[in-house]
Every structure is written in structure tokens, then in C-alpha cells.
Amino acid sequence: MSFTQPTRRMFLQGGAAAFSATSLMGTTALAALDPNSFKDRVFHATHYGPFQAVVRDGKLVGVNHIMDIDARPTEMLTRGVLDRTYDKSRINYPMIRKSYLDGWETGDIKPELRGKEEYVKVDWDTAWSLTAKALLDTATNHGNEAIFSSSYGGWSNAGTFRPNVLQGRLLNLMGGCTITSGDWSAGASQVTLPHIIGDMEVYSTQSAWETIRDNTEVFVLVGCDPIKNNRVEYRVADHGMYAHWESIRDAGVKFISINPQKTASDEYLDAEWVKIVPNTDVALFCAMANHVLAKGLEDRAYMDKYTTGAEKWIAYLQGETDGVEKTPEWASEITGIAPEEIRDLAELLATSRTEIAGAWALQRAQHGEMTHWAIINFAALTGKIGKPGQGVGFSWHYGNGGMPASGKSNPAGMSQGRNFVKTICPASRITDMLENPGKEVFYNGNTHTYPDVKVVFNAGNNFMSHQQDTNRLIKALEKVETVVSVDVWWTAATRWADIVLPAASTLEQDDISSGGTYSNDKVYAMKKAIEPVGDSLPDFEIFEGLADKLDLWTQFTEGEDKMYHIKLAYEKSSASKHTPFEAFWEKGFARQEVPDEARKWTRHSAFFNDPEGSPLHTTSGKIEMFCDDFAKLEIDDCPGMPMWLEKHEYLGNAKEGQLHVVSPHPWFRLHSQMDQSENLRNLYKVQGREPVRINTQDAADRNIEDGDLVELYNDRGTVIAGAVVSDDIMPGVVSIYEGAWPSLDSKGRCNSGLVNFLTSTQRSSGVAQATTANTTLCSMRKCEDPEGPNMAYDKPPILEDYAFAEIDEDKLGFGRLYELTESLYADMEPGEKIFFERCTVCHAPREVTHFTQQQWKGIAPSMFPRAGLEEDEAALVMDYLMKNASDALR
DSSP: OOTTSOOHHHIIIIIOOSOOOGGGTTOOTTOOSOTTSOOOEEEEEETTEEEEEEEETTEEEEEEEOTTTOSSOOHIIIIIHHHHHTOTTBOOSOEEEHHHHHTTTTSOOOGGGTTTSOEEEOOHHHHHHHHHHHHHHHHHHHOGGGEEEOOOSOOSOSSSSOHHHHHHHHHHHTTOOBEEESOSSSTTHHHHHHHHHSSOOTTSOOOOHHHHHHHOSEEEEESOOHHHHTTSOSSBOOOTTHHHHHHHHHTTOEEEEESSBOOHHHHHTTOEEEOOOTTOHHHHHHHHHHHHHHHTOOOHHHHHHHEESHHHHHHHHTTTTTSOOOOHHHHHHHHOOOHHHHHHHHHHHHHSOEEEEEOGGGGSSTTTHHHHHHHHHHHHHTTOTTSTTOEEESOTTSTTTTSOOOOOOOOOOOOOOOOOOOOEEEGGGHHHHHHOTTOEEEETTEEEEOOOOOEEEEESOOHHHHSSSHHHHHHHGGGOSEEEEEESBOOHHHHTOSEEEEBOOGGGSOEEEEEOTTTOOEEEEEOOOSOOSTTOBOHHHHHHHHHHHTTOHHHHHTTOOHHHHHHHHHHTSGGGGTSOHHHHHHHSEEEOOOOGGGGGOOTTHHHHHOTTTSOOSSSSSSEESSOHHHHTTTOTTSOSSOOOOOOSSSGGGOOTTOEEEEOOOOSSSBTTBTTTOHHHHHHHOBTTBOEEEEEHHHHHHTTOOTTOEEEEEETTEEEEEEEEEESSBOTTEEEEOSOOOOOBOTTSOBSSOOGGGTOOOOOSOTTTOOOOTTSOEEEEEEOSOOOSSOOTTSOOOEESSOOOOOOOGGGTOTTTTHHHHHHHSSOOOHHHHHHHHHSSSSSSOSOGGGSOHHHHHHHHHHHHHHHTOOHHHHHHHHHHHHHHSGGGGO
């Protein structure tokens, strides 16, 4: 090492920067109001809410919510956080799969034993060495595109310094890697809606709740369940919208819920329930539009002024293009809704001040691109979009949609930097990529070629519980040489890994976050409350150690510790303008003012009030009821307008006895997070398995009673679940939450209830290549032979005293990338730097070349305010985006 290239070891021995916040670590400014209580309480924040960690003798003993910033905490906070901190599923030490450790030099690593074989407890130096070797071997022998990061999403914790961000920074410093594009949450709509209505919509601010209370007559929930889904947040939940939903309800707004099952929101908001066959919403909205036209209730003047392509869609509705008129009778056969009910609903929505809230779940289906589009077209046909209390919104169920937006900047962490690898994998197509290296795949207007992946590097993500058809994924992973996973717990993603790097929980490290995806009205300190469990390390230190092995320590850390970077992150927030960092850290949070005008804001009002001065970011500048951008692609499963297209499997073509499986977000979890909490499991699991909601008649037909174990099965797999028999789900449909931790029995059944053993890898369409998890059929029977208890939360077999030879670092060749990395990251332009530092920390795309210029113009209006960019900063970023978008490079 040269003097100008210091190492992590030198830093720890005294070469650190002068700033230190040690004196701030144990502050007690938010101690309990009880003057006689002990004072060991530390402010922290999570996806589940802000709180005080109650610590005694160095151990977390309680979680106290904070009334004035979260009056309605969930059980995930009050029970789950404490439960999981010391749960038996914690990864206490670095682990390496036995055959991988034995065969790292010879290559005899036996990947077929992943998920079956023992792990060996090792030291950190061994784990870092073998991880670095795998990365270097792959980069030098196969190219960086053979390194695949499965760490999409960043839901691992609420902090700014999430593991996926730190991993991206490290891998980009060594040349980059193949990454995912799009995401699971709204992969279909985030690609299509910028072309249709000029914005991603699914991650966009909703009309302020007061405008709904004061103007709306009918609020339609299409698969939308805000009361349940807003229990958690991408950053820090504060449940601020709950009281406002009550105000809207109590103001007399009529709620209608179109859904195969009754939801918590339906109960809470006293919604009228309209039962619908899953995946048939497009048929319903087409038929309602047809009836609106038949009754002369359409708004021709609105369409002429604000839309394009209306006549082509109307011709389709009236059967002029295919000979089939989309009447209520036609739709009734598809949707299961009576024709008269469709007519009544169409007239009510057309003649009322109507807001339609569409869930992301609607587009997690085959032809999912069509569903939100059909809702938009119906709203445009009836002249709703942009008017106070009316229109469409596709994020009412997320991030406390409806809360007025502050427009303030959030903390911004370390830049991930430039990824020099341009190969991608659509987020839901990982299995397809692993199975088919060299295959060309069309995604979002461009043709990409799958790489031949040798390393899967997973940080803070449970991709093994996300991907469809889990059995197929397990088999596909056998082609991969190394799987590395950074995690706190033994999730599915760690149980099928070769190298497991144990991360400390957020309670065991410092970080910074913010509250309100859309409101952005608070900045939160995530203060270290307890020491890391076992030999686990904070994420920053894990990647810092790996960077040191790769001779990239200086570039990764910039020669500073994490607290230095936390302070810099805070300084980039608007809160720093009125609250110094030390005061913020002492108190635990800082508020960000919401301007009064934000409380009266209506989505798309600027376009409605001045369509020429404030056009949409579509090709025409208007709402595209027919879109030439898609029509010219000539892709059969994504036509140029919303049309009803038959699904490869749904109740309309089901075999006798088959049921449609829907897999909504859980009530007591954030995807797979919190599944290991025993106290939470006791509230909802059935005989230790994931509950499945079954219609009373479907249960009776199969001799199933409430509380029985059942098998759900198809040709992709079998899961065992616990029956919850109910009349609040329509016949022919079963509902099982996504995100359960898997546990396979001797027959290959998931004894825990992970639904993705049933779901298909069918794509949404050739445009978005998104997930179709909600397009799934299965059969069901009573389980007569369960094999013991669910073992999903027990550790895998571990060899703690296994003897292995010390690794000779001379054999690892750690200097191989030094010359390459010196020149990789020196020429980032200002707009590029701002983009990677501040515009890619939420659901927004991470790679500029994944989207066209027009799509970026539609994404930016939601992304720039959330990033808190000044006008000149936004101009720099937009210039960078326009020069590097996919169509600019053709």
C-alpha cells in the first residue's frame, strides 16, 4: 500500500477524521415522561415507526412509542422489534457453506447442496477474503456483468445507509455489476404510465386529503387497502393519514370497494363491497365505459381538450374493431358481476364527483399494464382527472398517500456512483436470467442480453421469498458459482447462500432517515441503542472491511467514519437550515414545515387548469387513451390501448376444482420482515403456518374446517397453510399473504406457507416484463400428513468447531483491480453525481439508461421534489438524464 492509499486498519488505529459524535450516542432527551423511571432510553426509527428503545444493562428490554409523532403504533413496533432483536433466527457469526469452504481452491463447491448442507462458523477475515476472491475472479475471468446484485428495492431497513446502497457503491468502485431494473411493487405501471399520463403515478403524491373530504362524493377502492398497507413505510411510518381517513368517511363520502375479498379498509371506511373475479378489472371498466357511452354520460368536451386517441378506444368498446361490443352482459360473464350492477356502478361514478384509487396489486398480473390504464381511460371519458376531489390515484395505499407534501429535502447519503455495466435483469425475471445466459429479452423499448451470472451478491434483500416459482429458482441457482448474502437473520436468501455475512440490526448501529414518503415532514435519527449481537457488524463496517480487502477503502469511505457521513447526509436536508445537527441528534427528530398551499393541492390540477402551459410529459402532452408509443411496438400482450386480454390461468379457464390465489401484503409483516416474531405469529398463524382465507362453500366442498391445515398445490409446488374460513372472500378465490419464510419437508412441500412455491414466472407483458404473482391457480385439499412443526425460524445446521486451513492471501490476488479502479470513477459530471446521491434512494430507477427521455420527463416531477432539488440542481440532473437516456444513446 502507498501512503496515499490508507487502509481500514490504519483508520481504526487513529487515522480517522476529527469529527466524533461519541458524546451524542447515549442521549436521553426523549426519556419517559414518568419522572421516576430510569433514563436509559434511546431514540430510534424503523419502517414500523419512531420509538424509544428502552435499554437496561446493555440489553433492549422495551419499545416505547412516541405519542406526538406516532399516536397509532402497530404491533410490529410494540412487539415485533423487541422480539426479532434477540430471536433464535439471528445470524451471530460469519458463515460459509461447508462444501464451498472445503472447495474454494479446487472449485469442487457442490452448489446442488445449497439449502441442504451445514454451515461452518468462520472469522470475518476468512469471510471477507473468500467474498473478495469470488468478486475478483468473476470480474477478471468473466467480466463484471457476471456479478449480479439481487439487492433491489432497499426495504431492508429505514436508514439512508441501507446495505443495498453500500453494496452498490462498493461494486461500482470496482467496475459495476448487472443489476435489476424496475421492481416488484409496480413494475408494469412504472414503465407504461409515463407514456399514458406523463408520470409514474404509482410513486407519486396523491391529492391532499382535505380536497377529498371537501369535494369527493364517491371514493372507489379498486383492490386498494390503505388502512392495512399504511401500517408500514419505505422510510419511517407515522400513521398520519389514519385520522384523516376517518374525517373523509365522517364527512359523508361514499366508499365502494371492488375486490375479490373484503378488506380492513372496507370495514374501517364502511365501504360497499363489489365482488369481482381476480384479474378482470379491465373488463369491468371497459363495460362501464360502454354503458356511459350508451347513456350519453361521457364528457366529449373534456376528451377533446385533454386527451388523445379517445375515438380508437371507443371503437374498441363498441365492438367496431373485433366484432364484440363490451357491454355489461359481456363483462358479467368475465367478472362475475351482474350486468345491472355494472350499469348502476357506471352511472354512479360518471355522475358523481369520483376519485378512483387503484392498488399496485392490480398490475401484478398478466397484462397488468392494462389495468391502471383502463381506470385512467374511464376517468378521462367521464371528465374527472385534474378536478378537485376527482380523478385517479395509484398510491393512496402507500406512504400515507393523501398527506400534504412539504416539498422539503431529505437526508442524502453516499453516492453509489457510476455502474459501468449496462446489462440488466427485470426484477421479476431473475430465474429466467439464470436459466438462459445469452438470451435476448425485450424490456421497455430496448433489447437486452442476459449475462452468464457467476456470482449473486445479495445485501439486505430476501429475493428467495420474492421471486415467483421458488422451486424453479432453487434449481436455477445451481448454475451459479457463488451466492453471498448480507443479512441480520436466517431468511430464505441466506439459507441458499454460500457465504453469509451477519449484519447488525439497525438498533445496533447509527443511521438517519426521514418520515413520510410524500409528506417528507420529519427527519429522524436512528441512534445506536445496543451493541451488535454476536459477531455481527454494522452494514457500513461489513462493506468497509470488504473494500479494504479490495484496496478500495479510501474510495469507499473517503477516509471518514460513518458518523461523519451521517452528519453530511443531514446537512443535505431542509431541516439543517433551522436545526443544527447536534440539536437534531440530541432530540432524535426535526420537523419540516408543510406549506399551507399543499393542503389544497389536487393531482393533475396544473394540467387541467392550463393544458397548454402545463402539458403532461407524454408524446402528445395529453392523456393518451390510445398510445402510439405502444401500438408501434406491435407486441401482442401490450396493445396500444387498454383491452381485455385472456389470462393464461384464471377462473375463466380453470379446471374443475381449481381456485384463484391472490397474495396481498401481510397485516403483521413488511413482506417477509417480522415473520420470525413469535409474539406476532401467535396473533395470526394457524398451527404455526401462514393463514389462507377460504370461502365457506369452498371449504365445505372439501371437508375443510376453520383451523385445519390445508395443502394448496399446482404443477409448480405445494404449500401447507392454515384454514381461515370466511364469507368475506368470494367463492373460487383463496387469499394467502406474501412473504412467509420457507421450510421444505421431505416431500418438497413448503411446510410454512410461502405462496411463491405456487406462483408462475409468466411475464406481465413483453413491454414491462413485470411480476404476475396474482395470476395463479391452484387446487386445495385438507392436509392429512403434515411433517411436524414449521421449522422456518430455526437456524440451519452449523458446525462451530470445524477445522479448516487458514487462507493464504497470496493466493487470492487482491491487487488485480487496482489499476482499473484508479480511472473508473474520476469523471462524474455534476448532474450525474446529484442523481446518484439524491434521486435513487426510493423506488425510482437506479440506472439512467433503463428509461427513455420521455419517461424521465414523466418520472422527474415526482422524483425531484422528493429529492429536494433546487432549480439549478434539477436542471443539471435533467441535462444528465436527457443525454444518457436509452433513446439518446441509440
